[in-house]
Amino acid sequence: MPEYKVPLREIKFVTDELLDFPAHYANLPKFADVATPDMVDAIITEGAKFCENVLAPINRTGDIEGCTRHEDGSVTTPTGFKEAYRQYVDNGWASLSSDVEYGGQGLPESLGTIVSEMVGTANWSWGMYPGLSHGAKNTLEAWGTEDQKQTYLTHLISGEWTGTMCLTEPACGSDLGILKTKAEPNADGSYAISGTKIFISAGEHDMSGNIIHVVLARLPGAPAGTKGISLFIVPKFLVSEDGTPGERNAVECGSLEHKMGIHGNSTCVMNFDGAKGWLIGPENKGLNCMFTFMNVARIGTALQGVASAEGSFQGALAYAKDRLAMRSLTGVKAPDKVADPIIVHPDVRKMLLTQKAFAEGGRALVYLTAMNADIVHNGETKKRVKQLMTCWAS
Numbered sequence: 525m526p527e528y529k530v531p532l533r534e535i536k537f538v539t540d541e542l543l544d545f546p547a548h549y550a551n552l553p554k555f556a557d558v559a560t561p562d563m564v565d566a567i568i569t570e571g572a573k574f575c576e577n578v579l580a581p582i583n584r585t586g587d588i589e590g591c592t593r594h595e596d597g598s599v600t601t602p603t604g605f606k607e608a609y610r611q612y613v614d615n616g617w618a619s620l621s622s623d624v625e626y627g628g629q630g631l632p633e634s635l636g637t638i639v640s641e642m643v644g645t646a647n648w649s650w651g652m653y654p655g656l657s658h659g660a661k662n663t664l665e666a667w668g669t670e671d672q673k674q675t676y677l678t679h680l681i682s683g684e685w686t687g688t689m690c691l692t693e694p695a696c697g698s699d700l701g702i703l704k705t706k707a708e709p710n711a712d713g714s715y716a717i718s719g720t721k722i723f724i725s726a727g728e729h730d731m732s733g734n735i736i737h738v739v740l741a742r743l744p745g746a747p748a749g750t751k752g753i754s755l756f757i758v759p760k761f762l763v764s765e766d767g768t769p770g771e772r773n774a775v776e777c778g779s780l781e782h783k784m785g786i787h788g789n790s791t792c793v794m795n796f797d798g799a800k801g802w803l804i805g806p807e808n809k810g811l812n813c814m815f816t817f818m819n820v821a822r823i824g825t826a827l828q829g830v831a832s833a834e835g836s837f838q839g840a841l842a843y844a845k846d847r848l849a850m851r852s853l854t855g856v857k858a859p860d861k862v863a864d865p866i867i868v869h870p871d872v873r874k875m876l877l878t879q880k881a882f883a884e885g886g887r888a889l890v891y892l893t894a895m896n897a898d899i900v901h902n903g904e905t906k907k908r909v910k911q912l913m914t915c916w917a918s
Contacts, residue, residue, distance in 0.1 A: 567620070568642075597778070657680050737757075740755060779792070
């Protein structure tokens with residue numbers, strides 16, 4: 525497997541020359557003093573070292589070993605995953621682009637996106653664990669009560685706890701209006717959540733002290749369809765009065781999904797058997813609240829394409845330099861070998877450049893989208909976002 529090298533030159537071309545991130549940050553009051561050119565450069569450089577030296581070496585391990593579910597419903601991640609996550613948290617990567625009020629570093633969403641690209645290309649399976657937490661954090665920031673933020677958000681931002689997104693069920697995928705998971709009110713103001721969710725990435729694992737599930741469910745008497753869906757916080761461990769994980773909640777991994785790839789991520793069937801949860805946002809407005817999660821998740825989904833394109837380009841380039849076949853049309857290039865490396869052949873070079881074009885074009889588009897997220901998070905208007913897009917199109 526080829527060694528992953530972060531394309532720092534290409535990344536900095538997009539940020540510094542194409543999109544002018546320094547001016548973008550300087551024009552946003554929330555980031556002007558923290559996202560200085562020197563700070564941004566240091567973060568990207570250190571992020572590259574972490575991805576190349578820590579995450580990339582365990583990528584193949586994760587794919588070969590996969591995750592293991594035990595009889596008690598617990599899941600063990602591949603060798604090295606847990607240790608890498610601890611280093612990620614200890615070095616402050618989890619809190620990079622979160623609100624300082626709840627323990628974050630207050631840096632731009634777009635800077636976090638750059639780090640996420642490097643993480644995803646080095647080891648997408650591993651990167652999904654903190655990636656799912658990011659969406660849960662955004663949902664709590666937008667819709668959680670102050671008590672919910674103090675109880676859950678601070679731990680999600682620090683990386684001590686991770687999060688999930690529980691939407692899909694066996695009988696419903698893209699049509700969430702027919703979901704069956706129900707939420708029955710409890711006397712103490714909480715709800716008993718019962719139902720089954722499938723394809724839940726990072727649903728159960730051994731990498732964090734608690735897992736906070738963000739779950740769509742239906743209240744008694746709720747309207748049919750999407751207008752009757754509410755959103756709930758359902759922790760793996762109930763939180764004690766001192767803020768630490770306490771009693772185990774009635775939510776369990778029933779099985780691991782079988783997949784063609786990303787074996788290092790625990791994609792689970794999650795069973796909720798009267799699990800205690802708390803309403804987040806207004807009743808019957810769960811889908812509206814969940815789209816806070818989903819909007820940022822769409823950037824992450826696009827980033828998966830960029831990461832795959834960059835990783836495949838680097839792998840193909842290394843292979844083309846090593847594989848021998850025939851001689852160059854312009855004369856022998858490797859006289860000490862029985863044939864020339866295939867990189868000398870025009871059609872191979874064309875394919876490699878096509879790969880590179882897709883990777884670099886995708887990177888520019890994702891970074892532009894992340895800039896728009898910066899503007900929205902900075903409290904700017906949608907009109908400003910439209911102006912930026914118009915400027916880019918011209």
